[in-house]
Structures are given as structure tokens and as C-alpha cells.
Amino acid sequence: MLKYFAFLLVLHAALAAPGADYQSIISPKLRNRNADDRTYNVFITMEETTSQVLETITSTPYVDRATKLNSLYDALKSLANRTQGPVLSYLESRNIEHTSFWVNNQIYVKNINFTTIEDIAFRYIEYMTEINEEYVANLIAPVSVKTNVTLADELQWGVAKIQADRAWEVIGGLQKAGEGVIIATVDTGVRGSHEALKDNFVGDYGWFDPSTRDPTPTDNNGHGTHTTGTIAGQKGIGVAPAAKWAACRGCAGFFCGQSDLIACGQFFVCPTLADGTSPDCSKAPNLVSNSWGGGRGNTWFNGVIEAWHTAEIIPLFSIGNSGPSCSTANSPGDQNVIGVGSTTIDDQISYFSSVGPASDGSMKPEISAPGSEVTSAYHTADDAYASLSGTSMACPHAAGTIALLQTRQPELTYAKAKDLLQNHSDRDLTFTGRVCDGVAGTIALLQTRNKQLKYEDAKKLLQNNADRELEFSGTVCSGVGDDEFPNHVFGHGRINAFRSVQQQTLGKSR
Structure with a gap:
């Protein structure tokens, strides 16, 4: 029994120790791609978001826009300096290339191996919420x-x-x-x-x-x-x-x-x-x-x-x-x-x-x-x-x-x-008869047989021949035609x- 309680105490201490859950902040995608022979470009997202700063600036009256913008800049910079400091010091001491972004309180790190990613997560888990590989948009x-x-x-x-x-x-x-x-x-x-x-x-x-x-x-x-x-x-x-x-x-x-x-x-x-x-x-x-x-x-x-x-x-x-x-x-x-x-x-x-x-x-x-x-x-x-x-x-x-x-x-x-x-x-x-969601494909099939099919005629065909012995789940799709405004086609x-x-x-x- 004494050994059992000793085990529980050790387990509790391990779970409570800094960095105990550090791998949870490394994105699953990044963990799955872990390879010792390659490096990654990653974003570190800090625990404290910019939302409070933005709310404060928005609710405060300013004499002009320039004053508001300067206040926003100063507040966001201050937040980044305060929350990113320990991580930035770590990166600088090891000559790891990085950029501090104050606009959204993130740190961008280039060409970093997975072992170092784990080390950062372990050391500074209390300062951050996630580490993700850089996204590439088009x-x-x-x-x-x-x-x-x-x-x-x-x-x-x-x-x-x-x-x-x-x-x-x-x-x-x-x-x-x-x-x-x-x-x-x-x-x-x-x-x-x-x-x-x-x-x-x-x-x-x-x-x-x-x-x-x-x-x-x-x-x-x-x-x-x-x-x-x-x-x-x-x-x-x-x-x-x-x-x-x-x-x-x-x-x-x-x-x-x-x-x-x-x-x-x-x-x-x-x-x-x-x-x-x-x-x-x-x-x-x-x-x-x-x-x-x-x-x-x-x-x-x-x-x-x-x-x-x-x-x-x-x-x-x-x-x-x-x-x-x-x-x-x-x-x-x-x-x-x-x-x-x-x-x-x-x-x-x-x-x-x-x-x-x-x-x-x-x-x-x-x-x-x-x-x-x-x-x-x-x-x-x-x-x-x-x-x-x-x-x-x-x-x-x-x-x-x-x-x-x-x-x-x-x-x-x-x-x-x-x-x-x-x-x-x-x-x-000029309306095409598209309805979102769900029936666009059906209308397209109807138009393969009648290329002159008009929107009202297509709608009647769908409505009059619909199955009605259905089990309803409470979910209602958008069902908005492109001649009803607003819609998901023209807005x-x-x-x-x-x-x-x-x-x-x-x-x-x-």
C-alpha cells in the first residue's frame, strides 16, 4: 500500500512539473512529420492573445485616428515584449533565425529541428498555446x-x-x-x-x-x-x-x-x-x-x-x-x-x-x-x-x-x-437556378436533358417530385435560390x- 501511495505522489509531481504536458502544444501534424534529418518553419502562438488590447483600444475615445493607431501599436508591442521575452532570449542565445510579430502575438522561427521545438515547448509551455508548422496559402x-x-x-x-x-x-x-x-x-x-x-x-x-x-x-x-x-x-x-x-x-x-x-x-x-x-x-x-x-x-x-x-x-x-x-x-x-x-x-x-x-x-x-x-x-x-x-x-x-x-x-x-x-x-x-445547399447537382442533371430549363420550371420539378416519406433530423439546409437575396451565389x-x-x-x- 505504501508503495502504491509513493507511486501516486511521484506521478502527481511529474504531472505538476513545468513542461509535463509540453507535447500537447505541438500540433499533431508537426508531431507526425517528426524527422531528425530535417528542419521546419514554425509559428509559436503565445498564451495571452491580443483580444483584450483590441477591446480596450476599440472602447476608448481618441481625438483622431492617428492617436488611436499609435496607442494600438504601443499596446500590442508592449504585450509582445512582455509575453514573448523568455522565448526570444532562448532563440537569440542560440542564433536561431526568428521574427517577432506583435500584430497577433506570435513568433515565427525558421529552420528549426524537432528536438529544439520540443525543448522550447518543454521550457516555456506556460507562455504559449501551440506550435504549428508554417501554413502556405495560394x-x-x-x-x-x-x-x-x-x-x-x-x-x-x-x-x-x-x-x-x-x-x-x-x-x-x-x-x-x-x-x-x-x-x-x-x-x-x-x-x-x-x-x-x-x-x-x-x-x-x-x-x-x-x-x-x-x-x-x-x-x-x-x-x-x-x-x-x-x-x-x-x-x-x-x-x-x-x-x-x-x-x-x-x-x-x-x-x-x-x-x-x-x-x-x-x-x-x-x-x-x-x-x-x-x-x-x-x-x-x-x-x-x-x-x-x-x-x-x-x-x-x-x-x-x-x-x-x-x-x-x-x-x-x-x-x-x-x-x-x-x-x-x-x-x-x-x-x-x-x-x-x-x-x-x-x-x-x-x-x-x-x-x-x-x-x-x-x-x-x-x-x-x-x-x-x-x-x-x-x-x-x-x-x-x-x-x-x-x-x-x-x-x-x-x-x-x-x-x-x-x-x-x-x-x-x-x-x-x-x-x-x-x-x-x-x-x-441573370440567374442560373442554382440553389445552395444540396440540389445544384440535381438541376445540372435536369439541364443535360433540357438545356433551356428555366429556374421556375426546375424548382417545380424538384418540389413536385420530392420524396416526402422521410425521417427528419431537425437539420435544415440553406435552400436559397440565386434569385432570392441574400444568397450564397451572388451574396x-x-x-x-x-x-x-x-x-x-x-x-x-x-
Whole structure:
């Protein structure tokens, strides 16, 4: 009996000892990939989150946005210094390459072996909640690309379709379209010397490349130049051509590392010079347009998104090119952001546009915008243009529209901007008869026998021939047709910049 009690005491002491459960904070995926002959890039998430800091900043009144941004920066930096200190000292003493992120209170560690990962977890388990291998997202690449496009002497079809030119008239003319607003993109970079973009670059505090610290805006892919052009480009390609643009290269190519994306997110909360020095939070943009993502229900970027909300930076994301099936909305477009789907010149949903609902059942996308065969600036020359198709091309139209709204109301909140886009969108669209969830495939089968099958006829066929001797579980699928708004195909409709600006109520909405 005495031996039994002695055993229990030893067991209790072992379980209570620091580091006793250290392996639980190492992600199962990382543990399963454990190999002595390789190294990993990992993120360490600290126990104390940024939520309390964000809540305090949000609830505190400030004389202006710059003061609020400086307070946010100081508070987040202080939290990171206090909670990350012991781990950072360990890494520095062993010359292990790492980056401290204050925006979401994480530490990024490069080229670390599994034995060292275990040692960190064992020593500092009380400071952290998890260690995960770096996630690699994807550029939401266009589904079609036509280069060497000749630019027409007129507005591009997407700019005209959303009636941006009529919105300009309400604001006070083309020269006022986005004036005083800083728009930002997290993408492949921007060709800063392009003729449609060179005159409205922010300049200092408007460019950051986390990987190379290149001092001037560049783009080796073209995607970022194209998306930025649709938001703020000259020569009829941009929705808000008087806005200033800033950019961060979060995607070096078709893949976007978690470390680069978080670095970009942090940069926009408090911009620095291109070499990462001399932060000036007053230079933060008013919105960030993102055309990258991957997976569903992924929350790893939410710390950055919530920091953007607190900093009064409106986040927009392409919803993805994984359509037309239901439940294909991509992350982070399926999170607390404005997710944007794609439409054609005929106001039909683009065949590739991802469809909701989100993995938690919420309505996605919020809105749709022109995204098929959109012509904008390209990276191959200072006068190069290309026609691309994708939700990456749609999201910038929505971002440009918000920039127009911010022209007259710089303090426009995320909630108000979303309401203006959603409530004043166009709904006289071309409907496909898609219903999410569950019956899209059935309608597709019906259409193989009758290609002219109309939505109402398809609905009657489904309703009148449905099995009714069923066992009900209490679960009700979305069952929303694309001609009922909001829906998981178009969202609340296709944006109309003119109607949104026209209906905008001036005055503080903070």
C-alpha cells in the first residue's frame, strides 16, 4: 500500500512539473512529420492573445485616428515584449533565425529541428498555446489570362457596369474619386513605374516586401499590378483613380507563405519604410484588398483581421475560384471580412466563383462584382495591359467602391461600408437556378436533358417530385435560390457604386 501511495505522489509531481504536458502544444501534424534529418518553419502562438488590447483600444475615445493607431501599436508591442521575452532570449542565445510579430502575438522561427521545438515547448509551455508548422496559402490565380491587350479609349466594362463614373459625378468629379484615401493590396507586388499607377503611389511608407526588403515597388507576376490597377489605376481601368495606393508583397509567386502574409498585415497596421524601420502609424491605409487564400474555415489569419478592424482598416477578400459547387467559399474570405464573388459582363455569376455557405453556415459571399475578362495594368511593361478572369479581379471593384465612399466619409466604419455595398447592390441579374445547399447537382442533371430549363420550371420539378416519406433530423439546409437575396451565389447582389454613393449618409459613423 505504501508503495502504491509513493507511486501516486511521484506521478502527481511529474504531472505538476513545468513542461509535463509540453507535447500537447505541438500540433499533431508537426508531431507526425517528426524527422531528425530535417528542419521546419514554425509559428509559436503565445498564451495571452491580443483580444483584450483590441477591446480596450476599440472602447476608448481618441481625438483622431492617428492617436488611436499609435496607442494600438504601443499596446500590442508592449504585450509582445512582455509575453514573448523568455522565448526570444532562448532563440537569440542560440542564433536561431526568428521574427517577432506583435500584430497577433506570435513568433515565427525558421529552420528549426524537432528536438529544439520540443525543448522550447518543454521550457516555456506556460507562455504559449501551440506550435504549428508554417501554413502556405495560394494566390487566387486567374482562370484565364490574355496579355498584350490594347487599352480602349473608354472606361473598362467593370468600371462602367458598377456605374463608377456616375458615382464620380456625385462626389465632385474624376479628380475627387478616392481623394484622401489610401488603398492597399496584399498581393504579388506592383510595377510602380506603370503609366496607370506611377502618379498616385503613396511613396515612403507605401511599399514593403518582407522577403527581399526591395526599396521600390516591383511585381514579377502581374497579378498585384492588375488588382491595384482596378482599384486605383488611371486611364479608365480604376474605380477610384484619385486614391493613393500602397502595396505589400505577401505572395512571391503563386504561393504565399504565412510569415509574409502576417508581415504584410502588420505593416499596414503601422507602416514602416521599405527596410522595416521608422514606423509611422499615421500612414496606415483605409482598406486592404486581398486576392489570396486557401482551404475553408481556416482561422490562422484572424488575429491580423481583428487588428485591421481595430485600426479602422476595412478588409476585403476574394471568395475564391473553386465554384460552381456549393460550400466552396475560401478562407480568409469566409471569415469576418467582406468576401467578394465574381460576375460576367452579362450579370451572370462567373462559373468559377466560389459559393457559400461558409463552413459555419454563415452567408458568403457578402457581395459580387465584375471579375470575368477584366482589363487592367500588367507587369511586363510600363504600358502593358492584360485581361484576367477570377474573383481576384472582382474584389478590387468592391475595394474601389469603398474608396469612393471614404472620399466623403474618411471615418466610414466596416459595418457601414458593408451595409452600403449590400443594401444598394443591383439584383436585376441573370440567374442560373442554382440553389445552395444540396440540389445544384440535381438541376445540372435536369439541364443535360433540357438545356433551356428555366429556374421556375426546375424548382417545380424538384418540389413536385420530392420524396416526402422521410425521417427528419431537425437539420435544415440553406435552400436559397440565386434569385432570392441574400444568397450564397451572388451574396446581396452585384455592387453598384453610384447607388451606394448616392445613398450614403454623411456624418460620423464611428
